[in-house]
Amino acid sequence: MVADFRRRFWVCLVLTIPVLVLSPMVRDFLGQGMAPLFAAEEWVALALSSIIYFWGGWPFLTGALPEVRSGRPGMMTLVALAISTAYFYSAAVTLGLPGGEPFYWELATLVTIMLLGHWLEMRSVLGASRALEELVRLLPDTALRVKADDGTEEVPVAALVAGDRVVIRPGAKVPVDGTITEGTSSFNEAMLTGESKPVNRTTGETVIGGAVNGEGAVTIEVKATGEATYLSQVIAMVKAAQNSRSRTQDLATRAATVLTWVAITVGVGSFAWWISAGESVTFALERMVTVMVIACPHALGLAVPLVVAVSTSLAAKNGLLIRDRAAFERARDLNAVVFDKTGTLTEGRFGVSDIVMLEGGDEDTALHMAASVESQSQHPIAQGIVAAATGKGIAFPAPEGLQSITGAGVTARVDGQEVAIVSPGHLRRQNTPVSDPRLAALEEAGKTVVVLVLGSKPYALFALADIVRAESRDVVARLKARGVQSIMMTGDAEGVAKSVAKELGLDEYFAQVLPDQKAAKVRELRARGLKVAMVGDGVNDAPALVEADLGIAIGAGTDVAVESADVVLVRSDPRDVEAILGLSRATYSKMVQNLIWATGYNAFAIPMAAGITFGTGFMMTPAIGAVFMSASTIIVAINAQLLRRYKG
Known part of the structure; x- marks a missing residue:
């Protein structure tokens, strides 16, 4: 799809140059006069513009059909309406319609600029999803399987089954999840878990498919293959999160629909106004086309999805696996985090x-x-x-x-x-x-x-x-700095809970809480008006994870398929809880910035497109309108990419 838009853009750009040269208005603007270059120049312009309209504009024409059928016209409908109006009016003038002037150059520049905008936008979306491609490339194609006679054979990774033994040489990538049966080595899991330092693994310990072996040769017994592997689960989670919708995204969709109806209403209204004011059909039509171009909600439709894609891939790279976008978005409003004690705040x-x-x-x-x-x-x-x-x-x-x-x-x-x-x-x-x-x-x-x-x-x-984990002290301090309460819930005795709470400086704790009582405690906190995140291991804490506004599972090693959680912390590091809050707030901020930019400029641009500046010496043409629209789209795309600079 990206290659298709790139190809259409370059072809249309080449065809637009002679269209501009053949336009009397452009020549006059450049001081070359409006005299025809040759007798059939208008017919040549029509031929070139027809290629631009039908071939270059084809994605917009076909994209408008499902919008019209569903009764929810959007960006494609606006573009298709604008270029169709420009093309057929200009063609009618060339074929003999009196009293008008063709504006093929507006049509050509509009289609070309729109194709450029789409190409750049799709490249941005592709760049936002590149983390998935990097994850996929982590796995090798083949593995050294141990044969029955203790020799080895190179086989496709797809041929491995649970129970096979595989040799991992120094510097090689681990092909599947498994348990070390022989040897000791260090493994670089940075791309998988976000852990920057290599981790040591020895006999009996688990290694993750995609990790890079260090200096020692080891033999592993295959435990999981295909979709059951850690890496496959990560990829599935990232894809699901990128495809899931948030409340802000729904708001953007509704705003785009409203803006579409506003553009159609103002466009048709401006046409009728200028006709009734005695202006030419060409002038009135130009106003209508310009309104529809400038109000095109493409940037609005892109504002939220691009940020979602960037934040999801950014989170995955740092060991935060988002399973529910709506819940992740709610994290920005959290003011209390409930931690399970054993294995979460403690080792x-x-x-x-x-x-x-x-x-x-x-x-x-x-x-x-x-x-x-x-x-x-x-x-x-x-x-x-x-x-x-x-x-x-x-x-x-x-x-x-x-x-x-x-x-x-x-x-x-x-x-x-x-x-x-x-x-x-x-x-x-x-x-x-x-x-x-x-x-x-x-x-x-x-x-x-x-x-x-x-x-x-x-x-x-x-x-x-x-x-008590050293990291626990750090996360409690960070949460306090953000104005978020830290609460502990444990089945341990009062004395143990009190000691840990005092050591960490917790705001509150609940002791001797049975697993089936944890959800009730979360409900109790929410009844106080608190927005609560629950952090646990995802097993006996499952009911509480579901009950909380945000359920966060501490997923150690390869155990990441925690169905009850909204977010999984791969590294089992409680400090990542604060990272979730920070990333959620930064993500929401980018969403708001993009929505404001994508919609706010219309308050000024639409009236100008309708002709409010008539008599001032400046009139916004469809081409200028296309530039404004594309610039807005590109700015939104760049602003979303700036989220990658977030450091917490």
Whole structure:
């Protein structure tokens, strides 16, 4: 379609040049006089203009038919009416209609400029959708499948099925979604999830089709192919979002219809007025044609769809998958965001949140001893302590003489010392309780506390809890800066919820909320007059996601098909919630700017086209009207593209 408009434009441009040369009005304007260049020049102009009208104007003539049939004339109807009026009137004059002058040059320039405008507009739309093409190109055509004899064979990606094993060489693209069965490497997922840094993946972890392998060779087991892959789901979501309509888009359509009727009414009215005022039919007709050209609502029809296309592809590139345009548009009015706690505001894993030294000493020594004792255990508390030591780069030896204290803890020898990690209750039962008031404060906050004992003396307290994401503090601060409340909803106990809410500076929290009660809490907030977004994992939070004004699902890895959400956050980063609000507001702002530009100029242009400037020395011709209309369209297209500069 783009190539067709480009071809029609260039052919019509070449034909328009001789039409202009053969126009007495143009020659007179250039000071060459109005005398004919040769006897049959008007017939040559008719022949050239016929090609321009029937071939160059064909997209507008055929596009008007469905509008007329539906009873909703729009942009195509206006263009078809304008060029048809110009062509048939001029042809009638050439064939002998007395009292008029043909204006083939107006017809030729109008069709040519309209084709140029359409070509540029369609290029803009194509550019806005280029993200989809880039996504499609991410997948390779072939893959190295492992054969039964452990050799490999190159096969088309379409031939892969779940359960196949595929070798991914260093620097190669991952052909399908799968799980690593051999090897370790880093993967660049920037085009898929928006994550700028390569992510490390090892045996048992998932890789996404389209990601670029780093320095290591790995073997994966195919888990999903075809439409079930992450990339296919992303492409489907982006296409659906680009095709979905928003309330602003419906408003633009209604405005275009109204503007069409205004143009027809004013155009016919101006023709009748100038005829009744004693002006020539040519003059009156020129006024009518100019009105219909200048009021052409092409820019209006383009104002919203272009912004929608740009914002959708921009969101996809940054890991924000928009499933419902209308809901995304509502995000600009949000004043409260409800977060699920586990896995959203927190990491969903047990980790060390506090280390309290009881007898002097230092935290590194405490972690060294504790991690050694716990290094042989798979208990969540043990794994949390070991992870804390590993994260700080603290080395620890294997324990000696490890023994378990049933229901209380473990003991062992580390670096020649007797070391124990036990619960505070065990020490109370042994009549050696920890008297430090900080222990009570940690337990009141709902944290799990264990005591590190060196020899016979309590040495340190380790408090463990679901670790709060560092990103959560950032998003709460950003939302507050935007005037948006941050609220947490969790099934955890009051003490845990209170502690997390205090740490993050939340405006409000709800504790001990069962999954089936979350939707009711969202309704309660909306009843207060709040515009609410709900952020959850899309599984047990599904009813609340649907109940909210905007449902946002945290979709980790390849699990993006969350039917209950309006937007999916690919990266599982809560900061992207604020990014949604910012992009929604920037998108709406661009929509409003485009609608104002696409319609506002008509308040001045239509009266000028009708002839209100008659007697001032300036009259707007159809060609000038076409320039105005095309300029408006191009400005709207450029303004939509400027949304790409949005940085949040």
